[in-house]
Amino acid sequence: LVGTFLAATAIALLAGAKNLGTALTFGQIAFAAALVAVLLRPPWRRPASVGREGPPAPPPPKRRRTRP
């Protein structure tokens, strides 16, 4: 996402954007488009390590100290 933002900003600057703020606006739009693509990516195109892997196992319960 950050890479998309930076790349779009750089391309806008190279293409003659009026100032850095204007170039960042193109980066902002590209960032949002990439974000939507990432979030709405179909499950079968998602890496196995992302999203639906299920929660990790919780730590074992602490034992209470009992007085002798």
Added chain:
Amino acid sequence: VLAHIDIFGVSIQTFGIFFALNFVAWGALAARRLTELGKPTDWAFEMVLAAVIGGLIGARAYYLIQNHGELHGSLIGNVFGGSGLIWYGGLAGGTIAMLIWARWRGFLGLALVDIAGPALALGYAIGRIGCQVAGDGDYGKPSHLPWAMGYAHGTDPTPPGVTVHPTPIYETLSMGLVAWLLWRWRDRFRPGVLFALYLVFAGVERFLVEFVRRNNHVVGGLTAAQLESLALLIIGVAALVLVQRRGGLRRPARTEPVEVRPRAAVAR
């Protein structure tokens, strides 16, 4: 800055385009989550419709309440006239409409609010592009940073030669990353935690960005949006503490199904 575009002779406000895209995006995200939860995907469209109607009424009503001193003419004319939408009013109106819809559908619960967390963050990130492109006055204070810019042709233009903080860009980036993070965490936490985290993140983000925005101070050097952000933050943290005390934030680990035998058979 491009306040409106002409398509076949029809002038369309760019803010309106991104406002609509915000609802399309979070509706699509809600549909994806509903599918994962085994609920009808059509519900996403109903949710969007309810949120649009409630959100517009709330955003407009809040604007009219905040600016009642500056309004002139008839009440009806002010309600349906021109610009003037406030995010927190829209959030309140949309929330009320969604609750009514959820009660009607029998889906009123923590699963619903957890869907809303990442979806709201995504919608906010996209909606802010509309603010940036239209130059509608949601920009920041004057600045001479390298990325400061002027909005001379915006719907609420900056004075000639003045450059300001492009705060809508800051907000899109920050809330976009929040949406991404919350979406990744959607199966990690117990019900309600995701929305509580959204409240915390959204509150912190808006509280911080207000320091470089041009809104007026209301109490103690803080703006109205900062006070509302603090309220969101406090509610979010309180919800997290409550869930933590009731068994922890994390969802319990999945276990293999246990075969249950009748008690009488065990006794023998």
